[in-house]
Amino acid sequence: MATKTNSIFGGSDIKLSRRTFTKLTALGTAAALSGINSVSAYPEGLELFEEVTAAPAAATNKVKSICSFCSVGCGYTGVVEDGVWTKMEPWEDHPINLGGMCSKGTALANVTNSPRRLRYPMEKVGGTWRKISWDAALDKVANKLNEIRDTDGPDSVFFCGLVHGSNEEAYMFRKFAMLFGTNNIDHQARICHSTTVAGLLNTFGHGAMTNTVIAMQHAKCHFFFGSNAAEAHPVFMQKVFVAKERGAKIVVADPRFTRTAAMADKFVRFRPGSDIAFLYGLINVILENGWEDTEYVENRTYGFEYVKEAVKDYTPEVVERITWVPADDIREVASIIALNKPSNIIWSMGATQHSVGSQIIRASAILQCILGNQGEWGGGCVPIRGHCNVQGVTDMCVLSHFLPGYYGVTSEGSWDWYAKCFSDTPSTSGKITFDELKARFDTLNGESMMTKIGFAVSRWYEGVLKPEAEIDQPHNIKAVVLWGEATSSVTEMKREKEAMEKVDLVVIVDPFPTSASAMPDRSDGIILLPAATRQENSGSVTTTGREWQWRDTIIPPLYESKTDMWIFQELAKKLGFGDHFDYNSIEDVTREINLAVRPIGCQGQTPERMKRQKENYHTFDPWDGRAKGGPCDGEYWGLPWPCWTTDHPGTPILYNDKAPVMEGGHDFRAKWKYPDDEPNAGEEIVRGNLPPTGDGSGTIHWTYNYAKDPTGEVNEQALAEGNPPTGRGRAMLRVANTKWVDRVPKHREPIESPEPDLVATYPTYEDKKFYRVMTEFKTEQQRSIAENRHVNYPIVLTSGRQVEHHGGSAQTRNSDYLVQLQPEMYVEINPKVANDIGVKHWDFVWVKSARGQCKVRAYVTERVNEKTAFMPYHWAGVFEGQDYKDRYPTDGVELARGDSVNIIASPGYDEQTQMQETKVALCKIEKA
Amino acid sequence: MSHTAYVVFTVFSQMAVGALIAMVIADFLGKDKKFFETASWVIVPAVIISLVAILSHEARPLLAMMTMSANVGSSWLSRESLMLTVFAILAVIYTCLWIFEPEYGSFKRICKPVHGLIAKIAKPFVPFRKPLGIIFALVGIAFLFISARAYMLLGLPAMNHITTPLFFIVTALLTGTMLVAAVLSIKYMMAPKEYAEPLGAYLGVAWKVVLGSVIAGIIVLAGYLRILKGAAASYGAELAQGMTLTNILSGEMTTVFWLYVAIGFILTVILVAAVAAFLKKDVSKAAVLSIVLFASVLVGELMGRLVLFGANVPLGEVMPYVLSSII
Amino acid sequence: MVNYKFVHDKERCIRCGGCFAACKQQNGVPEDISRINIVTIDEGKSGERHITMTCMHCNDPPCVRACPVKGISKREDGIVINDKDKCIGCEYCSWACPFGAPKYPDTGPAELRGIMDKCTFCVIPYEQTDEYGTSILRAPNPKCAGFCATKARLGGDASEITATYNERVAGRLVERQIGV
Known part of the structure; x- marks a missing residue:
């Protein structure tokens, strides 16, 4: 028995000397497998074996941070011992979750320490994966992007992803695309809540919970x-x-x-x-x-x-x-x-x-x-939003039709505002004028692509596959940058796979190699960049309830992985606009957001206020989330936007006209583009009790011109007058925008309907070209009926989540604990269906649709009725029954793999936003 | 959970007890002690097999041997283990009283050097073999009850009944009697003329014991199934018993159960009848049949025990259902 | 005098698995066993509920009485712990336990295979000693309860957690009377 350590009985949860074992497992393998003796992030790794005699008091550090799975915004405490994240502890007084976390959250440390992480940049050359240096990798990416930019134009690159990133990283991503000169940037909100944003924004004024x-x-x-x-x-x-x-x-x-x-x-x-x-x-x-x-x-x-x-x-x-x-x-x-x-x-x-x-x-x-x-x-x-910061990334508008803060891309004024913000911000040294910004964009038929809505993430592959004449941009997409984007979350995966095989370059930025690295059947032209996980960098994240919370770094990035901010900065440097990314810290980006993002009131969430809240979390009452006394007295937890000034407490309940605005009160938006057929509707929409405003003209009685006011004076003025800067309007039960086909909702049958009779009465929309691509509505619906799909594929397939996995599940399918809980992909079928096709519980079945097929286990349960089947959508790594485990980089093979439901999902899309219709498809189930 | 260890352990330890009882009976039977002496050799091996079986089940067999009796104060397993140790010692002593008997003890023919001293120690006790045997047999029966008590736990509702010790006694009588009978039959076959009479005497008693035990076994089994079907102390116990019954009658143990009934009862009764019938006409055939009968009894009992342990649903498995029905 | 206990509120449990993952991580439990099991009753049917099964730290634990080697004991604060040095792996405690709490792993460190492991209220992890042979003892602060997403699993002093639980039950009963 060697030296006794200073074990603590009763007082602490941690037995200090336990850390060595964990460190060995986490890092020993890392060093061994990466083929290098010292891991840059952990130079002290070599001293591991000397501690047996020395057994020094470990440097235990407890860091509070925010979970990076769903959007509820749960807090947790990470226990770091000598630089190694060993354990999790509940953050018991966190106003939102009171310490509670689900299996994904409690497995965060396990996910971060996973031995299947991508350790260094890799490139697929001649069919094999090769390690390359960061410098070489970034050079390759930048050179290729520049080359495409010069020959085909900036619109031939498609950027997508970053749904788990902080608001700051999301803002940088959108800024990156703006300066690169394209609107071909989109993220997962397109395929998760874009319809919510469109629906609520056009009804109330804000598209959020x-x-x-x-x-x-x-x-x-x-x-x-x-x-x-x-x-x-x-x-x-x-x-x-x-x-x-x-x-x-x-x-x-x-x-x-x-x-x-x-x-x-x-x-x-x-x-x-x-x-x-x-x-x-x-x-x-x-x-x-x-x-x-x-x-x-x-x-x-x-x-x-x-x-x-x-x-x-x-x-x-x-x-x-x-x-x-x-x-x-x-x-x-x-x-x-x-x-x-x-x-x-x-x-x-x-x-x-x-x-x-x-x-x-x-x-x-x-x-x-x-x-x-x-x-x-x-x-x-x-x-309820799906990912930890999908609300924030939506607000920062990593979207092809908005600029950060929901400034529409189609208006030149939005670009003018951002050119001004990029130049005026004290956070960076770069200067750019509106004309210079516009010059960075391509033109089509004499019109600048700057004010043209880009491709949606749900349809980007059409930009690769469709003939150039059929898409609304000069040339096909030649490169795709998947920045933390799960390819399995997009429907029509077969077309997506084809597109990924056709482009010149696929860049995957992710902490794990992900199934995207294995999906395309190509021998070269894939570059993997190891990004830090969300536990390895910091920034603000917005919960589903619009609360901004500061996410702290638990440990520095493991292996050779780098934070997204670092990658943006380096890549921007190589692409020639590094001066717009020379932030000293992530907080500088937050300050730029405070300056620029005005329509939704992001002025109050300064890094200082967020951090002060985090330190004084115990003063917030979990019943209403409001601080009672203390340094944050009166503030709501997370300063839910709109938070108009640095004195504003945040707005927990949108459109609550009972409270004063300075106490979190709010009202419906007043400023709408009046319907063409109702020129005087403005009078009706606006509630009559607004006092006349300062400029004396009387024409802006319905709102304040606050969205492009860099000084914030208009906000102050509105608040002083007791009004939200968005004015006091009415909820639009009928949308103002006459471009909407249904200004009041109307039932329309899904694209693949099991009820052809109803299709006759409630047909879907006419085909429509939007987001640069022709989208078939009626044609596809009629095709479905003509092909008799409701007879040949009699079961309605719907998809959804499992509690143990998340999104495309690159993280969770690599965690031992979560895979122990949920090891395999399945389809839920009713016992009657199972008995009719002669299948027992957990047998293999083929689920087939008009698009393709999946080989999965049968989960026989009465959760679904005999007309419905259900499949979780997290699974990838198996494609139509074929396991792709040999295509991953070595050591990066995902622990659990399964067939993807989106291979067989419906080809329907939302008429406003290109949201994919995953919830209704027709399928049949056969014994495998 | 592997049931094999428990099955082998219980059947063989009970067989040893039964064999000891059979030897005591044989002691009273006649003068040809030399013939019966041979069968005394089998008691200790049976005990050893049961010991090996149960220790092979432990994760730490050596530690188990040392410490298993540490909690005699409250653990029935400790008591069982202690009683098994006591019984094993008594079995060795009892065997010594046979095999070191100065006149016909067979040990001296096997290993003379060791024989002298032990024979000397044993000599004064040999005359008391009959009363000692009765005492040892009573200890053996006590062991059966304590062994059964170890399985009568609240956590095992299906075994928490009087039927458990009754099963064990039936097993002891059936297998023990027939083990001795089988050994004696083999011995008889080596010298048929010499041993016809003592074997006939023994088998004459044995078939009655076996028949009685089989009938008792049928009654106990019927009682057991009736108990599983019917009343239980609490909802959870009732549920566990019901699931056990399902396992036996229409579950994973059904095949074994019917094999048990077929071999352990039907075949055994037929063979007993045959032995009884041949005993008066042709002892040699009865000898062969009694070996077959031993095999039938042993296989039947192993099957029966497999059902008893294998179908058993512990309370822990049904507890979620119990908890879910509260409030 | 404290008396540590668990309460499971089946009207709150949604089987998120948080307790499972928290326990595995906190205690380093090997792959094939878990100190906490979640059982779903009537899956997919009306009345579906989930029950978490662990050691309940009984007032009069049958396992303590059953253990032939005195390897299981109840502390003064009510926590039932087992000594893996004494355990012989006879599995007798699993028969005595009405909750199916004791588990016997086939994976993990060779010397601990077949040795009983069960919930210790997070006082002792899976390997009871550190690499220097020192016994590990931690504060009674069960992670399954701390991390429980819906606070269905309550762990702590019996009087406190039963008070919380009773309050909830009362709330539900009132609701039934005034509801539509």
Whole structure:
């Protein structure tokens, strides 16, 4: 027995000398496998073996940070011993999660220390993976991008991803694309909540969750409509259960009896894709019984009569035919949500990923307005976002149609504003004028590509595969940069695979090699850059409830991986605009965001305020998230945007006109482009009680011109007058924008419908060219009927999440703990279906659609009915039954692999946003 | 959980007890002690097999041997282990009283040098072999009960019944009696003329014991199944017993169960009848049949024990259902 | 006098697996066993519930009485712990335990294969001694409860956690009376 260590009995959770073992496992393999003696991040690694006699007191460091999986924003404490992240501890007083985390969160250390991480930049040459230096890798990438830029134009590069990055990194990514000269940049929000943004933004004024997670405790009824929060956002359920124990009802409407449904007071199973009909059925019953909030509808909404007209035909009996839900169930659900107020409507991908996604969201928002819940604590629209910072990255608009802060790309004014911000910011030395910025863009038919919306991430491969004449840009896409983007999350994966094989260069920036490295069948032209995980860098992240939290570095990047900020800076240098990226610290980027991102009020979230909140987390009351006394007195946790000034406490509840603005009050947006057919609508939309504003003209009585005011004076003025700078308008039950085909939602059948009769009555949209590509709506729907898919593929396939895995799952499928919990891909089928095809539980089956097939296990369960099948979407690494494990870089083979549901998912897309329709496809299941 | 160890351990330890009882009976049977002496050799090997079986199951067999009796105060397993040790010692002593018998003890023919001293020690006790044998047999029966008690746990509702020790006694009588009978039959075959009479005497007693035991076994099994089907102390126990019954009658243990019934009861009864029938006509055939009967009894009992352990559903498995029904 | 206990609130458990991963990491439990098992009842049917099964640290633990080598003991604060040096791997405790808590790994360090492992309220990790042979003893601060996403799993002093639990039950009962 060697020297006794200073073991601590009782006082601490940590036995100090335990660290050596963990370090050996984490780093011994690292050093051995990387073929080098010293790992740059851990020069002390060589001293490991001397500690047996010395056993010095370990430097234990506990760092509080924010989980990087779903968007609830859970805090945790990382225990770092001598530079090695050994354990996790609950952050027990964190106002959102009170220490609670799901299996993914508790496995964060395990994920970060995974031996399957990408250790150094790699390149595929002649069919084999080769290690290269960072310098060489960046040179190769930059040279190729420059070459493409010169020959084909900047639009021939497509950037996507970064959904887990901080707000700062997202801002840098968008800035990077702006300076590179393309709008071909997009991220996963396109395929997760773009319809929410479109739907809510055009109804209320902001496209985000109108509550915070904390506020869920105040509701009297939770209506889950297309959300399986128990699996997708487990900690969210903590707040739901608190409300339940205070008398709240839980109603779940879903095609599948989910784990959330199991905890509900009332569950209804409806047909995938019949969402609008179902919601209209509810509104119909509500109006019939006079349960609507008349005063609210009159004072705070516009266009109620159109809704009344639209829902008239959707009687419970009609809805029963469309949705397969008994009419009495519809009446019961309507009574529960109407009589237990404030009630809310909670959705995730179940409502958004449809060809009518934006309209489903609109219908949800209309329901909330009619019940008068919008703007109440616990009431209103609750879209729960999917990734840890997808809200923030959406706000920073890593999107092909917005600039950071939702400035539209189609307006030159937006670009002018950003040229000014890039020049004026004290954070960087670069200067650029609007004309110089514009010159960086290509032109097509004499028009600058600067103001043209780029490709969406759901359809980028069409930019590679379609003939040049059919796409709205000068040349095909020649290179794709996947920055933390899971290729398996995009539908039509076969086309995507083909595109990845056709482009000249694929760049993958990720902590893991990911299935994207194995998917394309190509022998050269893939470069892997090892990015640091989110636990290895810092920055602000925005929760689903718009709360900004500061994420701290637990450990410095392992192996040779680098932070995204470093990669941006180096790459920008090599591409010739490094002077716009010469930030000294990540906080400098935050300050640039504070300066530039004005429409949604990102002025108050300074790094100093966020860090002060983090230090004083214990002063926040978990009941309403507000600090009681202390240095943050009166502030709401996370300063939920809009946070107009550095004195503003944040706005936890959007559109809450009962509180003063300086106490978190807010109102619907007043500034809309008036409908062409209603030139005087402005009067109706704006609530009449606004005092005249300063410039005396009387014409801007409806709003303040704050969005391009670099001084912030307009914000101050609005607040002084007791108004939110967005004005005081009304909720647009009928959208102002006449370009919308359905200005009031209308049920339309999904692209692949199991009910051809209904397609005749409720056909989908006409084909439409948008986001640079022609999109087939009616053509594909008619093709489906012509091919008799509803007969040949009789089962409706829907997809969703598992609690143990996340997104494309590059991280979680490499964690031993999570793989132990959920080792294989499966399809959930009803026992009747299984018995009919002669399949037992956990046998292999083929799931086939008109697009392709998947070989997966059969999970026989009554969660789904005999007309529906369900598959989780996290899986990749197997393609149509063929295991790609030999195609990964050595040591980077994912621990668990499975076939991807998106190979067989529907080719439908949302009519507003190009959101993919993953939730409704037709399939058949055969014994394998 | 591997059941083999428990199956072999319980059956063979019970066989040893039964063999000891059979030897005591044989001691009373007649004058041809030299013939019976041979069978006394089998008691200790049976004990050893059971010991090896149970120790092979432990993760640390050596440590187990040293410490297993440490918790006699509250652990029935410790008590069982202690009793097994005591019984093993008594079995050795009892065997010595046979094989070191000055007149017909066979040990001296095997190893003369060792023989002298032990024979000297044993000599004064040999006359008391019959009363000592009865005492040792009683200790053996006590061991059976304690051994059974070790399996009568709240956590094992299906075994927490009086049927467990009854099964064990039936096993002891069946296998022990027939083990001795089988050894004697082999001995008889070597010199048929010489040993016909003592073998006939022994088998005459043995078939009655076996028949009685089989009938008792049928009654105990019926009682066991009835108990599983019926009343139990609590919801959880009832559930566990019900699942055990399902395992036996229509689950993974069904095949073994019916083999047990077929071999352990039906075949055994037929063979017993045959032995009884041939005993008066042709002892040599009865000898052969009794060897077959031993095999049948042993296989039957092993099957029966496999059912008992293999189908068993511990309370821990059904506890989630119990917990989910509270509040 | 503290008396450490667990309470499982089945009306809150959603089987997120947080307790499982937290326990594995905190205690270094080998791959093929887990100190905490999550059992789903009536999966996919109305009334589906999830129950976490671990050592419940009984007041009168049957395993302590059953262990033939006195390898399991109950501390003064109510925590039931096992001494792996004494354990012979007879698996008798698993028969005595009504919760199926004791586990016997086939993987992990060779000298601990077949040796009983169970929840120790996070007081002792899987390997009970460090590399210097010193026994490891930590504060009674169970990570499964601390990390539980919905606070379904409560761990701590019996009086405190039962009070919390009773409050919830009362809330649910009231709801049933006034509900629609």
